[in-house]
Amino acid sequence: MDLLLSEHHRMVRASARKFAEAELGPIAEEIDEQERFPMEVYRKAGELGLIGSIIPEQYGGGGADLLTNGIIKEEMCRVSAGFGMSMNICTNNFCYFIAKYGTESQKRRYIPPVISGEALGSWCLTEPEAGSDALAIRTSYRVENGEYVITGSKTFITNAPIARYFIVVARRQGTKGAKGASLFILERGMEGLSTGPPFRKLGMRCSPTGQVFLDEVRVGPEQVLGVEEEGFKTMFETLDLERILGANTSIGIAQACLDASVRYAKERKQFGKPIAEFQLVRNMLAEMATRLEITRVYTYSLFPLAERGVKLTKEASIAKYYASIMATRAALDAVQIFGGYGYMRDYPVQRYLRDAKLVEIGGGTSEIQKMIIARELLR
């Protein structure tokens, strides 16, 4: 499969894989167990240019194409999906978003500290009453003497407990539906902004998730990101890419499942021979590899189109949806191939399963993706 890639992308993969295996590999179980985000690895990723790969060079980024980031995310997720997810919130949802819609001074202020690995960003949309139904957000703002006063709360926010920066979606008081929302860049330390403790999760446990509370947070117009009151429109423009990148998380996890399963099936002996000799085990390996490789090719093919600005609503949802069920299936089968050992916390495959389940929920559930796919078909 890698032969389909350019030399550049193969080199990116080789370097990202080497980094992930050496820096994340030895601690992947421990950071899951301790629910700790490895800031030291994040800093090193920053030094290597992995966080800012797709950010323009004038803001300290690598200026690479979008697939480069997809590959980096995949390689991080192959070793620690929680780390890959947290890091990519910083890359794509925070920095790339600001690089695309921010003002010059916003770009200069917010991008460098994040891509250097010094600080984390976050992306705050979901609320207790607004999950799949994103337009139902209640966090609101009013304008007072040219200042914006924001009140509300956000939940399930990746990186929130440790992030320095927050892109917050809030609607202008009195507006409803798809109109009236604006995006704000907020900073820890602003009066009225606080965060809750990290939630205790099933998987993705090294990626801290938490609440953000906004109590009359007062900011000037320089904190507004993109066009005022067009927040949802701006956000929907970026959803395609976010969903395609969601598929990369799944691909990374599934690759980890496949690698572990192939290795184990050759090693583990029962009935006097390696379990890899049994047809039912081979079937699981063949199914896993087939679904994985097809998903990867489909997902990769979308990046150059997204780069050119082609609308990919249906395709991005197909990639995200299919990749997520592909990954949970791969993880279930990997646990099966490992037998009782697969169920033990001493082996990483149970972690792959716990991590994989998130990709069917975060960034839009499978049900929502199928809703979108069908809606696009029936247009």
Next chain:
Amino acid sequence: MEIVALMKQVPDTETQIKVNPQGTWIIEDDIKWIMNPYCEFGVEEALRTKEKHGGTVTIVSIGPARAVEAIRTALAMGADKAIHVDDPALVGTTDSLGKARILAKILQSIPFDIIFAGKQAIDDDMAQVGPAVAELLGIPQLTFVNGLEWIDGRTVRVNRQVEGGSQVIECSLPVLITCQKGLNEPRYASLPGIMKAKKKPLETKNLAALGLDPAQVGKEGDTTEILRVELPPPRKPGKIVDGETPEEKAAKLAKLLREEAKVI
């Protein structure tokens, strides 16, 4: 300072090696290729030398078109330029002397103060190219180096791994050093490094361009010939010594060690 790192692309250590049907070489399709890990120590040391003394790092590599990827990786790590030798007459060559002649020819045409090479390539494990190049150039060589410090801008002090201990040698430039594990921890190719590598000069030359005769350094000129390549035989299963008592087991084991294994 003019710094040169000789580098070879080899099959990934994790690749499952298969022998070709003729039993003369391995099947090269489907293999993942990497920079020889010992050469990687050399590239890293070359970069550290540049960071200390300034200058340029030139990568020199012989190999087919696929070798360019390993060369680009070295450029992405921070090397400045590269010379790549590729010629149809080299397909299937296995001779260390021929390779050394090519490398020496290049080194005679470019300035150098210090040359780094891997102690050996992990594919054929010959460990001859580095020393042969030094001989052909008539310069000193320090082999199996696992530690290096600079006394001044023209003198190195190295640690060599030798049987049962280590040897410390001081040497003035020019010198060729073959690198052993322990010398350093090679850096990762950074993303900006990968981006910049594409624009760095990489010259591919054939034998004619180097003024070399295929009859001397190509397949025809090989001074050695590989007769057969085979995989190591599968390991025999271990033997479990049984017996009623520990004494009985020990006696049986001693007997086996003496009569079968012939080690005591």
